[in-house]
Amino acid sequence: MTVKKLSPEELLGLNKFAVDEAEPHIVLDKAICAKCAEKPCLVVCPAVLYSLKDNEMNFDYAGCLECGTCRVVCKNKGIIKWNYPRGPFGVAFRCG
Amino acid sequence: MSDDEKFDAIIIGAGPAGAACAYLLAKAGKSVILIERGSTAGEKNVTGGRLYTYALELVEPGLYQQAPLQRKVIREQIVMMSQHSAMTMDYVDYDFGAEVPQSFTVLRATFDEWFAAQAEEQGAMLAIGILVEDLIEERGRIIGVRAGDDEIYANVVIAADGVNSFIAQKAGLRGDITADSVGVCAKEVIELPPEVIEARFNLAADEGVARVMSGGTDGVPGGAFLYTNKDSISLGVVVNPVEAAQQGKKVQEMLQDLKMHPVVYPFIKEGTTVEYGAHLVSELGINAMPKKLYRDGLLLIGDAAGFVINTGTMVRGIDLAIVSGVAAARAVLANEGSTNVGTAYLKELEDLALLPTMRLYAKWHDIVGNPRMAATYPNMMNEMIKNMFFVDGKLPKRIDKAMLSIVRKHVSIGQLAADGWKGFRAI
Ligand SMILES: Cc1cc2nc3c(=O)[nH]c(=O)nc-3n(C[C@H](O)[C@H](O)[C@H](O)COP(=O)(O)OP(=O)(O)OC[C@H]3O[C@@H](n4cnc5c(N)ncnc54)[C@H](O)[C@@H]3O)c2cc1C
Ligand code: SF4
Ligand code: SF4
Numbered sequence: 001m002t003v004k005k006l007s008p009e010e011l012l013g014l015n016k017f018a019v020d021e022a023e024p025h026i027v028l029d030k031a032i033c034a035k036c037a038e039k040p041c042l043v044v045c046p047a048v049l050y051s052l053k054d055n056e057m058n059f060d061y062a063g064c065l066e067c068g069t070c071r072v073v074c075k076n077k078g079i080i081k082w083n084y085p086r087g088p089f090g091v092a093f094r095c096g
Numbered sequence: 097m098s099d100d101e102k103f104d105a106i107i108i109g110a111g112p113a114g115a116a117c118a119y120l121l122a123k124a125g126k127s128v129i130l131i132e133r134g135s136t137a138g139e140k141n142v143t144g145g146r147l148y149t150y151a152l153e154l155v156e157p158g159l160y161q162q163a164p165l166q167r168k169v170i171r172e173q174i175v176m177m178s179q180h181s182a183m184t185m186d187y188v189d190y191d192f193g194a195e196v197p198q199s200f201t202v203l204r205a206t207f208d209e210w211f212a213a214q215a216e217e218q219g220a221m222l223a224i225g226i227l228v229e230d231l232i233e234e235r236g237r238i239i240g241v242r243a244g245d246d247e248i249y250a251n252v253v254i255a256a257d258g259v260n261s262f263i264a265q266k267a268g269l270r271g272d273i274t275a276d277s278v279g280v281c282a283k284e285v286i287e288l289p290p291e292v293i294e295a296r297f298n299l300a301a302d303e304g305v306a307r308v309m310s311g312g313t314d315g316v317p318g319g320a321f322l323y324t325n326k327d328s329i330s331l332g333v334v335v336n337p338v339e340a341a342q343q344g345k346k347v348q349e350m351l352q353d354l355k356m357h358p359v360v361y362p363f364i365k366e367g368t369t370v371e372y373g374a375h376l377v378s379e380l381g382i383n384a385m386p387k388k389l390y391r392d393g394l395l396l397i398g399d400a401a402g403f404v405i406n407t408g409t410m411v412r413g414i415d416l417a418i419v420s421g422v423a424a425a426r427a428v429l430a431n432e433g434s435t436n437v438g439t440a441y442l443k444e445l446e447d448l449a450l451l452p453t454m455r456l457y458a459k460w461h462d463i464v465g466n467p468r469m470a471a472t473y474p475n476m477m478n479e480m481i482k483n484m485f486f487v488d489g490k491l492p493k494r495i496d497k498a499m500l501s502i503v504r505k506h507v508s509i510g511q512l513a514a515d516g517w518k519g520f521r522a523i
Contacts (some may be wrong), residue, residue: 002365002367003286003355003364003365003366003367003368003369004355005352005353005355005356006352006369006372011284011348011369011372012372013370013512014369014371015371015372015373016454018135029328038341038510040337040338040341042343043341043344043346043347044280044337044340044341044347045347046280046281046282046345046347046348046372046374047348047374047457048346050180056244065372065373065375066140067280067281067374067375067376068259068260068277068376069280069337069347069374070495072273072274072275072376073277073337073338073341074270075273076336076504083227084133084227084262085133085134085346085413086227086244087133087224087225087226087227087243088133088135088224088225090136090140090372090503091139091140092134092135092136092140093138093139093140093141093142093204093205093368093371093373094137094138094139094205094370095203095204095205095206095285095328095330095371095372095373096138096141096142096143096203096204096205096206096207096208096373
């Protein structure tokens with residue numbers, strides 16, 4: 001292998017996740033997001049889990065690295081719930 | 097867990113802060129439960145990073161020798177990067193590695209798991225896979241925690257739950273963390289054979305490098321780091337999330353560009369990325385610390401208390417986490433059953449030089465957070481160095497005039513003087 005630029009999907013594919021299918025740990029209110037002009041979450045999420053589809057905010061909590069960045073930049077409070085996943089779900093780093 | 101179980105201490109979070117505190121309390125014979133949301137201690141944690149050894153020595157002399165540490169750091173490098181060039185300051189000191197080496201590179205998943213296991217060996221109960229959701233309060237005193245349907249009680253609760261401390265918030269000791277007080281880090285761990293790492297960085301088998309870079313972040317205030325582990329390299333960027341968002345620069349892409357930078361790529365080429373992580377780091381030092389670090393029945397330690405120092409050339413948080421864990425354990429042991437644990441904890445933080453050190457670096461953010469540190473000054477420095485070495489046979493410009501014109505191109509002299517003065521005052 002040689003080092004190259006990797007896409008967000010390739011990067012997340014390297015990690016181990018135990019997704020809590022029953023309970024999302026981050027929940028958005030898409031109506032609030034629709035009115036949010038800046039949408040910083042699109043830029044700062046290191047896992048690139050926020051995206052726009054037909055002007056609608058799309059979010060998938062499955063690849064979340066649990067960093068908390070989206071929570072701290074979301075001024076318009078479109079994130080109506082941000083918790084850590086229930087133990088022991090979520091990402092599991094083998095190096096850290 | 098039965099409803100009426102009562103411990104001497106509940107510690108929330110098995111990072112270095114929590115593990116250090118649990119270790120010492122358990123060693124003194126106290127009943128301690130160390131609660132961690134991950135299915136192992138360490139699997140949720142990401143750092144740069146390196147560990148300053150003195151902190152582990154404070155817990156137990158010689159403990160570091162058993163710890164799964166990576167390489168002892170004998171080289172410190174500061175890199176000023178511009179787009180195609182870089183100026184590197186390389187300080188090597190083999191005495192850093194003598195007797196008790198001053199610092200080691202570290203991977204947290206293995207280190208934290210080991211450290212929590214040491215606390216367990218001392219008699220602490222490690223409860224993994226449990227997310228503490230709330231505190232239990234009685235007449236103004238914190239008396240326990242709630243996790244799912246379980247309630248657990250203790251004489252004292254210690255919050256060691258990290259930078260994004262919900263527990264400190266629930267206790268009313270701090271508000272929501274604000275975006276301007278943190279940096280967001282994206283990091284890759286890139287595997288390479290040990291011999292390749294040693295050859296590329298000029299190291300013996302157990303030696304390592306800590307390299308901090310300014311200017312590798314596409315003009316967004318922040319910086320980058322590279323640490324050599326035994327058979328991998330930790331490479332990451334840390335940037336201000338507000339600035340990144342305003343400039344529309346994706347954190348993940350900055351890291352991808354950094355990998356391809358001509359002064360980074362040769363060190364990591366032929367490597368294999370094995371992990372991608374992200375984490376927040378507290379950036380404002382003492383300025384972002386909660387006003388109060390305790391209340392009746394509860395102490396904040398480690399990142400939950402805001403104990404991180406970032407000087408731009410060095411990040412300290414793991415050692416401070418451990419030291420604060422030690423301080424909390426000592427305070428609890430000396431003041432059992434009394435309401436003075438909080439003030440005793442503050443006194444220990446003073447005696448162990450933690451708070452005085454935080455105070456000393458109070459203004460450093462003025463330098464580290466200066467937006468010109470992310471591009472203007474690294475670019476200027478690179479151009480000046482280039483001018484010194486560039487030869488094409490024509491008559492060179494007089495060196496003073498050449499330098500002055502380079503400086504003028506990047507900043508106004510007034511700006512330079514102001515930044516210099518601010519920097520001087522911060523030190
Ligand atoms: C990019 C980066 C580079 C850094 N570089 C360095 C460096 O080189 N050297 C250095 O010394 N420091 C460095 N730091 C800082 C250092 O990593 C932190 O200061 C340190 O990890 C703090 O330790 P802690 O034990 O307080 O918290 P953490 O290590 O964050 O541990 C908190 C623990 O609590 C658990 N937890 C959280 N909430 C709950 C809950 N409700 N219930 C149960 N468990 C919970 C978490 O899973 C976690 O295990 C760096 C940080 C970053 C992000
Ligand atoms: S916590 Fe971090 S990784 Fe998860 S969605 Fe938010 S920004 Fe992305
Ligand atoms: S920043 Fe918050 S409110 Fe705005 S789009 Fe993102 S999640 Fe929605």
